[in-house]
Structures are given as C-alpha cells and as structure tokens.
Amino acid sequence: MSAAKKRVAILISGRGSNMAALIEAAKAKDYPAEIALVVSNRPDAAGLAIAAQHGVATAVIDHKKFATRELSDAALDDALTGARIEIVCLAGFLRLLTTPFVQKWRGRMLNIHPSLLPAFKGLDTHARALAAGAKTHGCTVHFVVPELDSGPIILQESVPVLPNDNEQTLAVRVLAVEHRIYPAALKLLAEGKVALA
Numbered sequence: 001m002s003a004a005k006k007r008v009a010i011l012i013s014g015r016g017s018n019m020a021a022l023i024e025a026a027k028a029k030d031y032p033a034e035i036a037l038v039v040s041n042r043p044d045a046a047g048l049a050i051a052a053q054h055g056v057a058t059a060v061i062d063h064k065k066f067a068t069r070e071l072s073d074a075a076l077d078d079a080l081t082g083a084r085i086e087i088v089c090l091a092g093f094l095r096l097l098t099t100p101f102v103q104k105w106r107g108r109m110l111n112i113h114p115s116l117l118p119a120f121k122g123l124d125t126h127a128r129a130l131a132a133g134a135k136t137h138g139c140t141v142h143f144v145v146p147e148l149d150s151g152p153i154i155l156q157e158s159v160p161v162l163p164n165d166n167e168q169t170l171a172v173r174v175l176a177v178e179h180r181i182y183p184a185a186l187k188l189l190a191e192g193k194v195a196l197a
C-alpha cells in the first residue's frame with residue numbers, strides 16, 4: 001500500500017471486544033489504519049490488558065480525577081494529539097463527550113452502537129428490542145456528532161430476533177456482527193471512501 005496508514009486511537013471503558021476486533025483487523029498488511037493507542041476512562045477496564053498483550057500503547061484518563069468534563073476531555077485530547085492520532089474509534093466508551101471535543105474530531109470519530117439506529121438509542125438496547133417485539137435487531141457504525149447515537153450511518157447490519165431469545169443470546173448474535181462491521185467501517189473512513197459533509 002502506498003499511502004501511510006492512518007493512526008487510530010480506540011476509546012474504551014470495559015471489556016474491549018470491539019477494540020480487539022479492530023486490533024486484529026489492523027494487523028493485515030493492506031489494512032489502511034494502525035491502532036496506535038487505546039485509552040480507557042476506567043483504570044480497571046479489561047480491554048487495557050488485551051491491548052497491551054497485542055503491543056498497543058495504552059493510557060488511562062480517569063474522569064473521576066478531573067473536576068469537570070471539560071478538563072477530562074482536554075486531557076483526552078492532549079493524549080490523542082500527543083500520539084498524532086488521526087481517527088478516534090469509540091468502542092464501549094461509556095462517557096458523554098463535550099461538544100467542543102466532538103466538534104474538533106468531527107468526521108474523524110466513529111462509534112459502534114448495538115441497535116439498528118435510529119431505533120433504540122442509548123442503553124439496554126437488546127432488552128428494549130425484545131420488549132418491543134422486534135423481529136430484527138442489529139448494530140450500527142456511525143460518525144459521532146454532539147447528539148447521542150445520532151450521527152450519519154456508515155455501516156449497519158441486521159440479525160434476526162429468534163423466538164426463544166433472551167438479552168444474552170441476542171447480544172451474542174449482535175456482537176459477532178459488530179466485530180465484523182466495525183473494522184469494515186474504519187477501513188472505509190481510513191481510505192477516504194466515506195466522509196462527513
């Protein structure tokens with residue numbers, strides 16, 4: 001590949017299975033992005049150890065140590081800038097970001113959400129899909145804009161909701177798709193095949 005790989009940071013708060021899928025995908029020679037940094041807002045996030053095992057640099061920016069959201073976002077932005085990050089992937093990052101931070105990374109920040117947006121924004125998406133009697137459910141990768149789970153969609157894929165599903169069985173089926181479409185969406189952005197107008 002001729003063009004330099006885009007430097008990507010992944011922001012996590014917990015388990016980090018989407019992060020791991022992105023790290024794996026980025027190992028391919030012809031993948032247009034490299035995972036240069038993983039940042040967690042929680043010191044105990046399990047994903048930190050997984051990133052380290054893969055040789056990816058990690059940082060903890062513990063929001064509890066900052067007086068305001070503006071200050072913790074400024075520290076986050078410093079870490080990203082210091083690592084010359086070009087694209088940010090939110091992957092189970094359970095913090096609302098300030099509007100100035102989101103504006104700064106506009107068009108360069110993605111999120112994965114476990115529903116077929118615009119349905120079921122917010123939390124507990126699998127339980128809510130089941131409660132609503134949805135026949136299909138799924139996941140979405142979208143650009144991040146200030147309004148929660150509302151940015152333009154890059155990729156979305158559905159899974160069936162089966163008669164005996166519970167929250168866990170449905171989550172497993174959706175997660176397998178998440179791990180496939182997030183690397184595919186990041187590839188599209190890193191190659192300049194999608195952009196936020």
Ligand code: GRF
Pocket residue numbers: 012014015016017018019091092093112113114139175178
């Ligand atoms: C995923 O379901 C993702 O869609 C949502 O939070 C969960 C994070 O899981 N935003 P993991 O940390 O990537 O395993």
